[in-house]
Amino acid sequence: MKPTIDINLGGMLFHLDDDAYKALQSYLKALDKHLQTVDGRQEILSDIESRIAELLTERLASTRQVVSMLDVDAVKETLGSPSEFGPGPVDEPSQGYSEPHDPSARSKRPYRRLYRDDQDRVVGGVASGIAAFFNWDPLVLRVLFLLLLFTGGGVLLYIILWVLMPKAVTTAERLAMRGEPVTVETIRNKVETEFDKVKNSMDDMDVKGRFSRGARRTSSVLGRILRVCARIVIGFVSVALLVTAIAIGTVALNFLIGDGSVISESGKLSELSEVIMPAGYSMTYLWIMTILVLSGPIIFIVLLNLRAFFGMRYNRPSSRMLGGLGALATLIGLLMAMVSGIKVATEFNVDASHLQTVNMPESVKTWELSMADIMLKDPDFSLGRVRIDGENLDEWDESDLNDSFPSWWYIKDNRAFFNNVEVDVRPARQGQASLTVRRYASGSSRREASYRANRIDYDLTVSDSGEIVVNNMLDFPTSDRQRGQSVEVVLYLPVGHRVSFDVSLENYLYDVDNVANMYDDEMLGRTWIMMPEGLTEVKAY
Structure with a gap:
């Protein structure tokens, strides 16, 4: 002992x-x-x-x-x-x-650390410190920061770097800033060099020297003022980032382990993620990946707040270790996201489609095209999953629901419903009106894509009076995963046939050609006739 x-x-x-x-x-x-x-x-x-x-x-x-x-x-x-x-x-x-x-x-390996060079500063020594670290000309970085000043983010970037980068105070820190070995010999040589500079400067008392020192004193005062302002700004930014991190963490936890009711009007986002993620990748994988990706930014924000409010230095072993672990966790999370992303991307390699022709009444020459919201037809849709301003969907009537939001997905009975539906009107090549439904899907091979396209379920109705009601959603088994499934409904009209577009088709009409070159949403609520030159509006006189 x-x-x-x-x-x-x-x-x-x-x-x-x-x-x-x-x-x-x-x-x-x-x-x-x-x-x-x-x-x-x-x-x-x-x-x-x-x-x-x-x-x-x-x-x-x-x-x-x-x-x-x-x-x-x-x-x-x-x-x-x-x-x-x-x-x-x-x-x-x-x-x-x-x-x-x-x-x-003895180890001669130099090591570098990032400091602000206060001895060669113009404002805060940020540019000169970075230049010393990378052995660059500080003038280049100063010009770069000056150019960034006009982009709107240069000032904030400089202020953040000013606060985060410690000032090189000791001789050892100035040596480390330039990547020189920090030994007794180099420290002694550096100090002796600085003393020689001081002795030489004492002999230089001309106007230029006095002006330079006056400018440096002015710059020093300005630097202190800017540093105080920087700490205030970085304090507000740190608090804002901390609040954002807490909000993101809350949303992520609700997304991963909660019921998802406060996130989506359609259903649980965890259900949606299972439809998007590749087969064999469970929610546990997504849960771990999300936590790892968020770990680094959250740790950085916490350290930033500790530095801004308590003056904690980043070069402390505990801070460096914590920051390194956060960076490693984020890197692993990003690699996991990359692996799953590549897997998903390979399942979009090939596209395939399936064409269906719908029987049309031959005697009709005037058509009414509208869309039905299948979610309003589904009595089980309002199961308390949708809440807006604390109100349950059961308390809403149809007009309130239509005005509130266009729901674009939901999942029920192991089937996924999506609103990837497009409606178009084109000239017919023969003298008879026709209606086609083309189902699209993607896959890693043509066989897989065709298999998915054939499993898409989509309904519409055509009455003998010429009323065409298309559904706003298609559906498919959740086991197929969401791989670009979509439906294109095309009404082919011969010359002389008329069509009117109901306002329910808003967001579903897709680039319908017309003589007036109207946008799709402007065509709603109007009656149109197919002419040799194209679809023409029927105006009331």
């Missing part, structure tokens, strides 16, 4: 065993002696301590709490020993300090 010692290193609390504490203390003393004659010694030591704290945090992660001798040795191998650096005091190393066992094995 070893005693442990608590220390504050780089603003973070660490628990070290006795051997690790002595080794780390000796290492820091050796560095202090070596840097006695170097300008900016305290800043270098402070940056080194921050870097040591970062390395120890990465090694401990969430599995251990006490720093051991192995951790300290790993830190020394990463940062290097004082004897490897430039000129310095030749004093012997402090008692208890030992060189890394294999300095040549």
Whole structure:
């Protein structure tokens, strides 16, 4: 059993065993002696301590709490020993300090992190920070942000990046921003370079220098004002995103495990998903896929709120791990969606159709075309699944229902009903009126598509007086899945025959050619006659 010692290193609390504490203390003393004659010694030591704290945090992660001798040795191998650096005091190393066992094995792999470059900023240092990360020219990014300014989203994007990207404060952070190895040697060289710049700038007191510093002070004040405004904006955006995430989660849960009554006027969306999903893919698959896809955005929104309101940094191990898990979950969910999507897409490879000709009375020359809503005919449709403003459909009359919404699907007795119906009127090639019904469907093969098309059930009625009533919905077995099933009803009229379109055909007339080039909805409630030049409106005089 070893005693442990608590220390504050780089603003973070660490628990070290006795051997690790002595080794780390000796290492820091050796560095202090070596840097006695170097300008900016305290800043270098402070940056080194921050870097040591970062390395120890990465090694401990969430599995251990006490720093051991192995951790300290790993830190020394990463940062290097004082004897490897430039000129310095030749004093012997402090008692208890030992060189890394294999300095040549020290990791030289640079690592990059995204920071705002406050030293080369115009406004907030976002463009210069991104440019340093990717080793680009910051001017290119500044021009890009300037162009985005005119698209309407550039300002918001810049503000969000400004808030999310931490500022490179320490020398170690500035090195990491540029992808340079963060060792004692590079930290020392960077600090000495900065001190040389300061000395040179002290000799430059001309008008240009004063103007530059004045502009920088103005930019600094403007930057602080914009940063406050950015935090306010990002706060509102974060709250809005959080509310949106809660709403999406509620809807998703209701969709997946609820009764679906608050989502659709036609029925449960879970039933619809079963008709759309490929055979063999259960609701459990869709449930898992949806949760995984939503996990990443929800975790990001939560972290964004923690950053906006509590100042939590993203580079904390727990935040990075949580964000990584969220991103991984979303990626897995998207892959699951891709797999099922590809499976569905293959079942739309080939189209097929089945043609039916309907008998027509030969003596009729004036036709009345209307549409019946089979959902109104179905007494079992209003089973409490449809609720609008808290009212049950049973309390609505037909006019209220027609004015409220056009229901486009529902499922009953293992049959799926869809309103994929189109009605058209065309010139007849012979002297007799005719009516055709063509059923369409898709499949992975022509045989499969033809099989689905033949299993579509669709009804219409033609009276001896010339009244044609077509249904607004087709239906098919739910086991066939929704694979583009549709119906096209075409009335062929010879020259001299008339037809009137009832208003119930709204949304179902499809691109009916006429001499006046009227839109389909404008043709409703009018009487038309087929002329040699095409369908012509019969006007009352």
